[in-house]
Amino acid sequence: MTAASASAPAPAPLAGAQENPVLRERGQREVFCGLTGIMWLHRKIQDAFFLIVGSRTCAHLMQSAAGVMIFAEPRFATAIIEERDLAGMADANEELDRVAAQVLARRPDIKTLFLVGSCPSEVIKIDLSRAAARLNAAHAGVRVLNYSGSGIETTFTEGEDACLESLVPELPQDDSQEPSLLVVGALADVVEDQFTRLFEAMGIGPVRFLPARTSHDLPPVGPNTRYLLAQPFMGRTGAALDGRGAKRISAPFPMGAKGTEAWLRAAADVWNIDADRFETVVAAPRARAERALATHRADFTGRSVFFFPDSQLEIPLARFLYEELGAQLIEVGTPYLHRSHLDCELPRLPAGVQLSEGQHVDSQLDRCRAARPDLTVCGLGLANPLEAEGLSTKWAIELVFTPIHGFEQAGDLAELFTRPLRRRDLLRVG
Numbered sequence: 001m002t003a004a005s006a007s008a009p010a011p012a013p014l015a016g017a018q019e020n021p022v023l024r025e026r027g028q029r030e031v032f033c034g035l036t037g038i039m040w041l042h043r044k045i046q047d048a049f050f051l052i053v054g055s056r057t058c059a060h061l062m063q064s065a066a067g068v069m070i071f072a073e074p075r076f077a078t079a080i081i082e083e084r085d086l087a088g089m090a091d092a093n094e095e096l097d098r099v100a101a102q103v104l105a106r107r108p109d110i111k112t113l114f115l116v117g118s119c120p121s122e123v124i125k126i127d128l129s130r131a132a133a134r135l136n137a138a139h140a141g142v143r144v145l146n147y148s149g150s151g152i153e154t155t156f157t158e159g160e161d162a163c164l165e166s167l168v169p170e171l172p173q174d175d176s177q178e179p180s181l182l183v184v185g186a187l188a189d190v191v192e193d194q195f196t197r198l199f200e201a202m203g204i205g206p207v208r209f210l211p212a213r214t215s216h217d218l219p220p221v222g223p224n225t226r227y228l229l230a231q232p233f234m235g236r237t238g239a240a241l242d243g244r245g246a247k248r249i250s251a252p253f254p255m256g257a258k259g260t261e262a263w264l265r266a267a268a269d270v271w272n273i274d275a276d277r278f279e280t281v282v283a284a285p286r287a288r289a290e291r292a293l294a295t296h297r298a299d300f301t302g303r304s305v306f307f308f309p310d311s312q313l314e315i316p317l318a319r320f321l322y323e324e325l326g327a328q329l330i331e332v333g334t335p336y337l338h339r340s341h342l343d344c345e346l347p348r349l350p351a352g353v354q355l356s357e358g359q360h361v362d363s364q365l366d367r368c369r370a371a372r373p374d375l376t377v378c379g380l381g382l383a384n385p386l387e388a389e390g391l392s393t394k395w396a397i398e399l400v401f402t403p404i405h406g407f408e409q410a411g412d413l414a415e416l417f418t419r420p421l422r423r424r425d426l427l428r429v430g
């Protein structure tokens with residue numbers, strides 16, 4: 001199910017913090033809800049279980065989106081809120097306790113149980129924080145946390161942000177006088193390993209990741225923790241880490257050769273790594289990334305791109321397409337413009353590019369149709385209609401599921417954008 005809010009037109013152009021104009025819109029939105037994040041988080045956190053407290057619609061979303069086979073033992077499920085719960089005929093808390101106990105009895109490997117709220121659980125006001133406290137007391141050896149994945153006024157990557165925010169109070173206190181680096185935002189394990197090797201080779205460390213792969217590895221945090229965001233949708237998690245005394249390292253996001261180099265350099269500067277050592281470590285992987293990108297640049301240079309607001313990755317991706325593939329940006333829409341977390345990205349966008357925050361989908365579709373971009377990056381719900389109108393599209397959600405960070409993935413990231421253009425060119429020739 002996608003989330004949508006009531007239409008309320010009248011976009012208001014605002015002055016952007018970084019020169020470029022920002023069009024702030026509020027109206028009908030076409031985005032997935034925060035439950036979607038469970039699809040990558042349950043693979044990343046290997047001993048966690050996600051118990052959605054929701055409706056059959058929520059269960060269908062998860063089943064169809066994750067493509068779960070009937071014999072699989074996935075680490076997520078939905079405790080269905082039935083009619084009698086809604087009518088107050090059953091005690092929803094008792095039902096939830098019973099389902100949670102069943103899950104934990106069946107899966108002794110589970111060490112963290114996330115109770116995930118949904119639109120229905122929020123509407124009927126089930127207090128999941130109290131439920132988590134109750135279940136924590138009842139089930140020794142299992143950490144029970146809660147967060148909301150509801151689609152009410154949110155977009156799908158906020159699910160990961162809310163999940164990681166719920167973990168922050170659980171992180172052990174680190175009072176070490178030595179600085180440590182915390183990389184924040186779920187990354188594919190292979191990407192995490194690549195970054196670990198690069199940081200180690202530079203002499204930066206200790207390096208830890210949030211989320212950790214298991215509940216035993218929760219990274220400690222304290223006043224000497226410096227954190228680097230790997231994902232741009234970590235607004236609440238960043239604020240929670242700030243509250244624990246950690247300090248953010250301002251950097252672009254590690255996408256593409258230039259983005260990755262600048263991200264690593266930001267950490268290297270904090271650790272006073274000298275320029276020669278930095279260059280020795282990054283030269284070879286950066287050269288591989290640049291070679292991989294060169295093959296795509298010829299396909300992309302001068303092509304126009306229009307971003308609908310969807311994943312919150314839009315600003316770093318637009319910067320990558322402009323800086324590294326020579327794209328012409330028409331409009332870059334994003335659900336939320338977190339100006340401080342994007343402080344190193346916004347100035348790298350070309351002057352005059354239209355930024356938009358929030359969505360009024362009909363107005364935006366009108367602008368997109370008028371511009372006839374070579375490529376439109378948008379949600380699943382808009383892609384097919386736009387393809388039928390002759391526009392090439394890229395599903396934004398694919399960019400969240402695919403490993404796209406780091407030097408070694410730069411070519412794959414470019415490929416995700418050039419493939420639809422090549423397909424369209426082939427169809428035209430045919």
Ligand code: SF4
Binds near residue numbers: 057119
């Ligand atoms: S949480 Fe809300 S938007 Fe998401 S599937 Fe459930 S009802 Fe639909």
